[in-house]
Amino acid sequence: MRTKLMTGLALAAGLVLSGCATSEDASQTEAVVVGSQAYYSNEIIAEIYAQALEGAGYEVERKFQIGQRDAYLPELESGAVDLFPEYTGNLLQFYSPDASATEADEVYAALGEALPEGLIALAMSPATDQDSYNVTAEFAEANSLVSLEDLVGVEGLILGGAPELEERPYGPAGLLETYGVSVEFDATGDVTVDALLEGVVTIANVYSGDPRIAEFGLVTLADPQGLFLASNVVPIVSSDRASELALVIDPISKALTPEGLVALNLQSTKDEMSAADIAAGWLEANGF
Amino acid sequence: MNLFLEAWWWLLSPEQYVGQGGIPQRIGEHLYYTFVAVGIAAAIAIPVGYFIGHTGRGGVWLVGIAGAARALPSFGLMLLLVLLLGVSGRDSAALAALVILGIPPLLAGAYAGVQQIPRSTIDAAKAQGMTPWQVLVSVEIPLSLPLVLGGLRGAVLQVVATATLVAYVGLGGLGYDIIQGIPLRRFDQTIGTALVIVVVALVLDAVLAGASRLATPRGVRVGRLGDVRARS
Numbered sequence: 001m002r003t004k005l006m007t008g009l010a011l012a013a014g015l016v017l018s019g020c021a022t023s024e025d026a027s028q029t030e031a032v033v034v035g036s037q038a039y040y041s042n043e044i045i046a047e048i049y050a051q052a053l054e055g056a057g058y059e060v061e062r063k064f065q066i067g068q069r070d071a072y073l074p075e076l077e078s079g080a081v082d083l084f085p086e087y088t089g090n091l092l093q094f095y096s097p098d099a100s101a102t103e104a105d106e107v108y109a110a111l112g113e114a115l116p117e118g119l120i121a122l123a124m125s126p127a128t129d130q131d132s133y134n135v136t137a138e139f140a141e142a143n144s145l146v147s148l149e150d151l152v153g154v155e156g157l158i159l160g161g162a163p164e165l166e167e168r169p170y171g172p173a174g175l176l177e178t179y180g181v182s183v184e185f186d187a188t189g190d191v192t193v194d195a196l197l198e199g200v201v202t203i204a205n206v207y208s209g210d211p212r213i214a215e216f217g218l219v220t221l222a223d224p225q226g227l228f229l230a231s232n233v234v235p236i237v238s239s240d241r242a243s244e245l246a247l248v249i250d251p252i253s254k255a256l257t258p259e260g261l262v263a264l265n266l267q268s269t270k271d272e273m274s275a276a277d278i279a280a281g282w283l284e285a286n287g288f
Numbered sequence: 289m290n291l292f293l294e295a296w297w298w299l300l301s302p303e304q305y306v307g308q309g310g311i312p313q314r315i316g317e318h319l320y321y322t323f324v325a326v327g328i329a330a331a332i333a334i335p336v337g338y339f340i341g342h343t344g345r346g347g348v349w350l351v352g353i354a355g356a357a358r359a360l361p362s363f364g365l366m367l368l369l370v371l372l373l374g375v376s377g378r379d380s381a382a383l384a385a386l387v388i389l390g391i392p393p394l395l396a397g398a399y400a401g402v403q404q405i406p407r408s409t410i411d412a413a414k415a416q417g418m419t420p421w422q423v424l425v426s427v428e429i430p431l432s433l434p435l436v437l438g439g440l441r442g443a444v445l446q447v448v449a450t451a452t453l454v455a456y457v458g459l460g461g462l463g464y465d466i467i468q469g470i471p472l473r474r475f476d477q478t479i480g481t482a483l484v485i486v487v488v489a490l491v492l493d494a495v496l497a498g499a500s501r502l503a504t505p506r507g508v509r510v511g512r513l514g515d516v517r518a519r520s
Contacts, residue, residue, distance in 0.1 A: 163468035187458040190367060195375040
C-alpha cells in the first residue's frame with residue numbers, strides 16, 4: 001500500500017510536470033529537469049549541474065528544494081526529474097537498509113545494484129559529505145584523540161546528533177560494537193555543533209562537508225574500521241538520458257573535491273551567496 | 289489504510305511502554321513542558337488581563353500585542369532562544385517559546401472575561417458597599433471564569449500541540465518519536481506517536497471542558513454560552 005501510495009504521488013507529480021520524458025524521440029530537444037534536496041549544499045551542486053548543462057546547450061528546468069528522499073525519489077523513478085545530486089552511502093541506505101558495504105568503491109558498486117530500474121548512478125565524485133564524529137580541539141588534545149579507536153577508556157562520553165542517529169547502524173550501538181566505545185546519547189538535533197562547543201556533548205555527528213568543522217577547529221576522528229558508510233557525491237540520472245548527460249556531468253564530478261565542496265558550502269553559510277552565484281564562480285574557476 | 293494498521297500494531301506492542309524512551313516517559317516529558325509553560329503563561333497573562341479588564345486601560349494596546357504574538361513562528365523563536373541562551377539553557381529557551389505561545393489566548397480570555405461583565409452589575413456591587421478588592425474577588429473573578437477557562441483551553445491545546453517541537457533541540461517529548469521516525473522511514477512509529485499526541489490533546493481538552501462546566505457560577509450557567517472558546 002505504501003508503494004502504491006508513492007506510485008500514486010509519483011504519477012500525480014508526473015502529470016503536473018507536464019509529462020516530461022514520456023515521448024521517446026524528442027530527448028535531444030526536451031529540457032533536462034534537475035532536482036535538488038532541501039539542503040543548501042545539495043542545491044549548490046544541482047545548480048552547478050544545471051549551469052554546466054546550459055553551457056552545453058541544453059534547456060534546463062530546475063526543481064530544487066524537493067525535501068526528503070521519500071518525496072523526490074519517486075519523481076526520479078517516474079522520469080519526472082532527470083538528474084539529481086545524491087550521496088552514495090545515504091542513498092544506498094535508503095534502498096537497502098541492511099547493506100554492509102562501508103568503503104567508497106564498495107558502496108558505489110552496491111548502490112549500482114540497489115538502484116531501481118530506470119535509474120543510473122554516473123561516476124561518483126571524490127567529494128564526500130558523510131556522517132563523521134568530531135570533537136573540539138581541546139578535548140582531542142586532553143585525551144590525545146586522533147581516531148575513534150582512541151576513545152576507548154575515555155570516561156563520560158556524550159554523543160550528540162539528530163534523533164535518528166540513536167537508531168542508525170553507526171550510532172551508539174555501532175560505536176560500541178566496532179570500537180568498544182560506550183557513549184551516552186543526546187539528541188541535540190539542529191543545535192549539535194553548538195552543543196559540542198558549549199560542552200553539553202563531547203562528540204558531535206557533523207557532515208564532513210560542513211564548513212563549521214574548519215571554522216571552529218573541530219577534530220574529525222578517523223574511522224579506520226569503516227564504521228561510517230562512505231558517502232560520495234554522485235549524480236543519479238534517468239537511464240534513457242544517462243549517456244548524453246554523462247558527457248557534461250562526469251568532468252564536473254571529477255573536478256569536485258572534498259575541500260572544494262567545503263569551500264562551496266562556506267560561501268553559502270558565511271558569505272551568504274546564492275547557489276547560482278556560487279555555482280557560476282566554481283564553474284569559471286575550474287575552467288568549464 | 290495499511291499505514292494506520294501498522295501504526296496501530298506499533299502502539300499495541302508492549303515494548304513501546306517500558307524503559308528509556310518508552311511512550312509513558314515521552315508523555316511525561318510532553319506534559320511537563322505543557323503544564324509548566326501554561327502555568328507560567330497563566331501566572332503572567334491572567335493578572336495582566338484582569339488588570340486591563342478591571343481598569344479598562346490599555347485594551348487596544350493589549351489586543352495589538354496579543355495579536356502580534358500569535359503570529360510569531362514558535363519553531364524559529366525556539367531555535368533563536370536556544371542560540372541566545374546556549375544549549376545548556378535549552379529547556380528554559382523551549383519553555384519561554386511555549387510560554388509566549390500560551391499567553392495570547394489566556395490574556396484575551398481574562399481581559400474579555402472581565403470586560404463582558406455588564407457595567408450595571410459592577411455598579412450594583414459597588415452600591416452594596418463592596419471595596420474594589422471585593423468587587424474583583426466576589427464579582428469579576430467568578431463571572432469571568434467561563435471565558436478565562438476558555439482561554440486556558442485554547443492555550444493548553446496550542447501548547448500541547450507545539451510542545452512536539454522541543455524534540456528538535458533534544459528535549460524529548462512525544463515529538464522525538466516523530467522526528468526520529470521520518471528519516472528512518474518508520475512510519476508506524478511516526479503515525480502512532482502522532483495519534484498519541486492527538487489523544488493527549490483531546491483528553492486535556494475534555495478535562496478542561498469538564499472543569500469549566502463545574503467552575504461556572506450557577507447564576508451564569510443559566511445563560512451560559514455554548515462554546516466559550518469561539519468568543520475568547
